[in-house]
Amino acid sequence: LAKTTQPISMDSYEGQEVNITCSHNNIATNDYITWYQQFPSQGPRFIIQGYKTKVTNEVASLFIPADRKSSTLSLPRVSLSDTAVYYCLVGAATGGFKTIFGAGTRLFVKA
Amino acid sequence: GAGVSQSPSNKVTEKGKDVELRCDPISGHTALYWYRQSLGQGLEFLIYFQGNSAPDKSGLPSDRFSAERTGGSVSTLTIQRTQQEDSAVYLCASSWRGWRVGGSDTYEQYFGPGTRLTVT
Numbered sequence: 001l002a003k004t005t006q007p008i009s010m011d012s013y014e015g016q017e018v019n020i021t022c023s024h025n026n027i028a029t030n031d032y033i034t035w036y037q038q039f040p041s042q043g044p045r046f047i048i049q050g051y052k053t054k055v056t057n058e059v060a061s062l063f064i065p066a067d068r069k070s071s072t073l074s075l076p077r078v079s080l081s082d083t084a085v086y087y088c089l090v091g092a093a094t095g096g097f098k099t100i101f102g103a104g105t106r107l108f109v110k111a
Numbered sequence: 112g113a114g115v116s117q118s119p120s121n122k123v124t125e126k127g128k129d130v131e132l133r134c135d136p137i138s139g140h141t142a143l144y145w146y147r148q149s150l151g152q153g154l155e156f157l158i159y160f161q162g163n164s165a166p167d168k169s170g171l172p173s174d175r176f177s178a179e180r181t182g183g184s185v186s187t188l189t190i191q192r193t194q195q196e197d198s199a200v201y202l203c204a205s206s207w208r209g210w211r212v213g214g215s216d217t218y219e220q221y222f223g224p225g226t227r228l229t230v231t
Contacts, residue, residue: 044222046220102153
């Protein structure tokens with residue numbers, strides 16, 4: 001399993017774009033990159049997943065460079081409700097595998 | 112349809128007692144996962160099931176922890192002779208096997224609300 005490294009915490013203000021970068025130097029050829037969001041007292045919630053280049057959905061964008069050794073989750077125009085912990089995971093796309101979440105990045109959005 | 116459900120939502124038990132935590136996954140999900148999260152910490156992987164089989168039990172903290180899954184659906188996590196360090200939120204998640212759906216692979220795990228275990 002590829003190890004991931006993320007910043008422990010980040011601060012932002014409402015309306016700003018937030019970019020959280022995750023390092024995964026030992027990513028394997030078959031690994032996908034997945035990001036989850038967790039609010040206090042709730043289980044994590046899937047945000048986005050990608051393999052290479054750029055993926056965008058209604059919530060976020062995921063940028064993955066050609067070497068795939070890192071990835072950046074981009075949250076456009078954050079609001080107070082985006083305050084949460086964000087986890088980067090690297091692993092096989094097929095379900096049913098050991099998954100390691102790591103410590104995550106605590107994002108604080110201020111008014 | 113219904114999401115992942117867990118019961119009980121809260122459990123307070125005395126040190127040394129056994130507890131059983133239950134997880135009902137989303138219908139049709141073949142993969143099921145158990146995690147533990149201590150206050151202010153990240154998720155600690157415990158075990159996963161593919162169908163009724165648990166190929167990797169190395170994440171279980173000690174032999175006091177065991178888990179089973181029957182009929183490819185409901186799973187129970189049992190902690191014997193509970194200790195105070197077992198106090199945490201226990202989260203269950205389920206997912207599809209992960210085959211290509213709608214043109215894209217997905218590895219999305221759907222989480223339940225968790226069981227908060229307090230050992231006094």
